[in-house]
Amino acid sequence: MKTSFLFGKTTRETPSEAQIRSHQLMVRTSMIQSVASGIYSYMPLALRSMQKIEHIIREEIGNAGGQEVLLPTLHPVELWESTGRSEAFGDNLFRTKDRRNRGLVLAPTHEEVMTNLVKFNISSYRDLPIILYQIQTKFRDEPRPRAGLMRVREFDMKDAYSFDINSEGLDVSYQKMKQAYKNIFSRCGLSTIPVEADSGAIGGKDSQEFILPAESGEDLVLSCPNCEYAANVERAEGTIPSPPTQDQLPIKEVATPNQKTIPGLCKFLNIEPINTLKALFYTADGEIVFVVTRGDLEVNEIKLKNLLKVSDLRLANNTEVENKGLIAGSAGPMGIKNIKLVGDSSITKGSNFVIGANKHDFHLLNVNYERDFVVDILGDITKTEEGHGCPSCGGTLKEIRGIEVGHIFKLGTFFSEALGCLYLNDKGEQLPVHMGCYGIGVGRLLAAAIEQNHDDKGIIFPISIAPFHIHLVSLNTEKEEVVHQSNALYKDLTQTGYQVLYDDRAESPGVKLNDADLLGLPIRIITSNRNFNNDCAEVKLRNEKDSKIIPIKDISATIENILQTTG
RNA sequence: CGGGGCGUAGCGCAGUGGCAGCGCGCCUGUUUUGGGAACAGGAGGUCGGCGGUUCAAAUCCGCCCGCCCCGACCA
Numbered sequence: 255m256k257t258s259f260l261f262g263k264t265t266r267e268t269p270s271e272a273q274i275r276s277h278q279l280m281v282r283t284s285m286i287q288s289v290a291s292g293i294y295s296y297m298p299l300a301l302r303s304m305q306k307i308e309h310i311i312r313e314e315i316g317n318a319g320g321q322e323v324l325l326p327t328l329h330p331v332e333l334w335e336s337t338g339r340s341e342a343f344g345d346n347l348f349r350t351k352d353r354r355n356r357g358l359v360l361a362p363t364h365e366e367v368m369t370n371l372v373k374f375n376i377s378s379y380r381d382l383p384i385i386l387y388q389i390q391t392k393f394r395d396e397p398r399p400r401a402g403l404m405r406v407r408e409f410d411m412k413d414a415y416s417f418d419i420n421s422e423g424l425d426v427s428y429q430k431m432k433q434a435y436k437n438i439f440s441r442c443g444l445s446t447i448p449v450e451a452d453s454g455a456i457g458g459k460d461s462q463e464f465i466l467p468a469e470s471g472e473d474l475v476l477s478c479p480n481c482e483y484a485a486n487v488e489r490a491e492g493t494i495p496s497p498p499t500q501d502q503l504p505i506k507e508v509a510t511p512n513q514k515t516i517p518g519l520c521k522f523l524n525i526e527p528i529n530t531l532k533a534l535f536y537t538a539d540g541e542i543v544f545v546v547t548r549g550d551l552e553v554n555e556i557k558l559k560n561l562l563k564v565s566d567l568r569l570a571n572n573t574e575v576e577n578k579g580l581i582a583g584s585a586g587p588m589g590i591k592n593i594k595l596v597g598d599s600s601i602t603k604g605s606n607f608v609i610g611a612n613k614h615d616f617h618l619l620n621v622n623y624e625r626d627f628v629v630d631i632l633g634d635i636t637k638t639e640e641g642h643g644c645p646s647c648g649g650t651l652k653e654i655r656g657i658e659v660g661h662i663f664k665l666g667t668f669f670s671e672a673l674g675c676l677y678l679n680d681k682g683e684q685l686p687v688h689m690g691c692y693g694i695g696v697g698r699l700l701a702a703a704i705e706q707n708h709d710d711k712g713i714i715f716p717i718s719i720a721p722f723h724i725h726l727v728s729l730n731t732e733k734e735e736v737v738h739q740s741n742a743l744y745k746d747l748t749q750t751g752y753q754v755l756y757d758d759r760a761e762s763p764g765v766k767l768n769d770a771d772l773l774g775l776p777i778r779i780i781t782s783n784r785n786f787n788n789d790c791a792e793v794k795l796r797n798e799k800d801s802k803i804i805p806i807k808d809i810s811a812t813i814e815n816i817l818q819t820t821g
Numbered sequence: 822c823g824g825g826g827c828g829u830a831g832c833g834c835a836g837u838g839g840c841a842g843c844g845c846g847c848c849u850g851u852u853u854u855g856g857g858a859a860c861a862g863g864a865g866g867u868c869g870g871c872g873g874u875u876c877a878a879a880u881c882c883g884c885c886c887g888c889c890c891c892g893a894c895c896a
């Protein structure tokens with residue numbers, strides 16, 4: 255491809271709307287163009303990269319036994335109502351109607367329609383297991399699209415689904431897919447960590463996300479430097495610090511004028527947050543619940559939601575709190591009636607806590623769990639933080655920010671039961687299939703790859719997903735013989751089978767070299783008057799500092815050698 | 822949905838009531854060619870939209886729309 259022919263131009267300046275590096279670089283290289291918030295056009299360079307990613311995905315999912323299909327984007331809304339997910343997705347679902355006023359949705363994912371497809375094409379355990387996948391555009395009306403391709407409203411996703419006769423079979427499919435995912439990311443030249451993830455509203459046993467570490471990532475992972483443990487903060491179950499046990503002292507009421515926060519209270523009483531219990535009020539599916547946790551810890555709302563088995567959870571507003579007669583700032587779990595009390599297990603670790611006295615500007619000292627109060631539900635609802643203990647080996651957990659580039663998930667029988675995707679076993683019994691689902695966002699993966707592979711000059715593409723292998727940059731285009739010989743080299747490299755972007759423009763050397771750095775193709779070949787005078791060209795790798803002067807006749811062998819060693 | 826910011830040429834921005842501007846990019850010509858060249862000439866604008874105030878509005882007021890960031894939300 256000649257640069258003079260390539261659709262799209264590089265820009266020197268970054269549009270102000272692009273904040274993160276991958277977004278800036280993708281706009282400056284003319285890979286993508288924004289059409290509306292969270293909606294992008296993909297231009298030739300981006301598309302080439304995405305097609306390479308898709309090719310790797312197809313090979314690896316194929317190796318794992320997956321067969322490719324293509325499902326519709328428009329689904330009848332009834333299909334989504336039959337699993338309750340029309341309501342569950344709510345406003346995230348793009349909805350439309352056809353001319354006969356029938357409700358349709360633009361699919362955000364494809365469990366329903368895939369399960370439905372399989373339902374009509376299996377009948378016996380002999381038909382299973384099956385893994386099907388597609389690469390398909392998804393639509394989600396995200397509340398806040400952001401960060402270029404990281405979170406968008408229309409995006410291409412590889413989604414795979416496994417169908418097995420039982421949970422043991424599902425385990426096997428899941429492991430195959432997990433391995434396929436590892437292969438995909440490593441072939442894309444990316445380092446990712448598999449982390450335990452929350453399994454969300456559908457439930458299901460296992461769920462892992464593949465996180466690509468990056469400062470700009472939306473996800474927070476707690477990871478153990480000493481062992482393999484890593485979990486999304488939504489799910490992480492680190493061990494919390496325990497204060498030394500003390501003899502339980504008698505309760506004492508103290509005046510605490512205007513002390514409504516844990517830090518203020520601690521300063522006033524000269525104690526540490528770990529010596530306090532804090533009260534939070536949530537509205538859980540419409541019911542007010544009183545949540546108590548140790549003062550040094552935060553509540554993990556996902557864990558709370560799972561513990562309470564509710565679908566809608568938010569902090570209660572002032573009116574709701576006051577209507578229940580609760581006194582924010584001085585609320586405590588002692589003497590609470592007619593309100594569900596939920597406690598984090600941390601409240602049993604420690605003694606002689608300070609709690610609110612349920613009386614304005616008063617707190618109680620020396621309150622102990624069981625002796626002085628009990629909760630209706632006790633469980634782990636703590637947000638694990640850096641410094642907490644690793645649940646697996648006892649090491650100290652570290653926080654890592656990252657981008658979720660893949661998610662694998664055991665669904666169990668939720669969809670097969672709801673949609674009647676059943677098979678007959680060898681005893682003639684009718685049973686629901688056990689499903690798993692496995693997603694990779696293609697555009698997000700590309701953005702994440704750039705987020706992980708760039709410097710201050712531009713992208714540094716891993717060769718497996720670079721839009722071209724070689725950037726042939728011809729300087730001195732004013733010299734006819736240089737043009738002639740560059741053309742010949744371009745033709746030669748292309749015929750050998752390399753994908754070459756040939757910068758044949760009559761631009762100044764600075765412009766062309768900076769553009770080459772910006773786009774970041776892995777191998778650069780520079781032709782110029784002075785090199786051709788010696789029958790040489792210059793070869794430089796984007797991720798290396800120095801270049802080599804190579805005789806033209808040896809260029810092919812040099813490139814071949816580079817490709818062999820870099821994969 | 823809450824908080825904040827922004828909207829003026831393709832991009833980056835200046836312009837607080839009186840002729841719509843600058844830099845980059847773009848077009849033409851001449852020169853130039855190893856790290857974003859020089860000179861000369863040129864094209865390009867419903868100043869996000871609607872309404873109001875005013876002799877006069879990019880500028881002041883009101884409403885709306887869009888975009889970005891933080892949070893909420895997010896299979």
